[in-house]
Amino acid sequence: MDELNRVDVETYRLQEKISLVVIMDNIRSMNNVGSIFRTCDAFSVESIWLCGITACPPNKEIAKTALGATESVVWNYAKETAEAVKQLKAQGYRIYAVEQVDTSIALNKLNINKKDKIAIILGNEVFGVSDEVLPLCDGAIEIPQTGTKHSLNVTIAGGIVIWELFQKLF
Secondary structure (H helix, E strand, O other), X not given: OHHHOOOOHHHHHHOOOEEEEEEEEOOOOHHHHHHHHHHXXXXXXXXXXXXXXOOOOOOXXXXXXXXXXXXXXXXXXXXXXXXXXXXXXXXXXXXXXXXOOOOXXXXXXXXXXXXXXXXXXXXXXXXXXXXXXXXXXXXXXXXXOOOOOOOOOHHHHHHHHHHHHHHHHO
16 A cells, blocks of 8 residues: 555545535435545545535445545535535536536536536435436536446446546646
8 A cells, every 4th residue: 555655544635625615405325425425535525525425434335445535525514405406506606417418518528627616426325316406507518428338337427527526627
């Protein structure tokens, strides 16, 4: 691990983060929650909001896939996703659902710059982003796909979007 030049948790918490917040809207799988924590750690995401039925640390099932990222990544909880969205909007964040809707913007066409404050919403594995939350968003991001399936696991979709935004915000 020393050869990989990984920082410890204390150093990580002090280092600069990208201005990206990830909102988990009723994610039912604790393995998915842990994986998203780990991805957020890898790309220095500012914070995570766990909303609705999304499980919170400390949790043995989350810990299996988070591999310690619940200790490094700042997280908050809101009973209602709309509550988190409204708080972030009040702080100047542009909110994007990661969702296939008729007005979605292709991820590769999303126009943002390093000074933007962005929050993305990752929706429930079956139902996607809550219907009551979609109208609160500034837009929706869709990952272009060309295969026979037109959906991805929430952790995969989250990883792709976080990576793309990391490249634009870092």
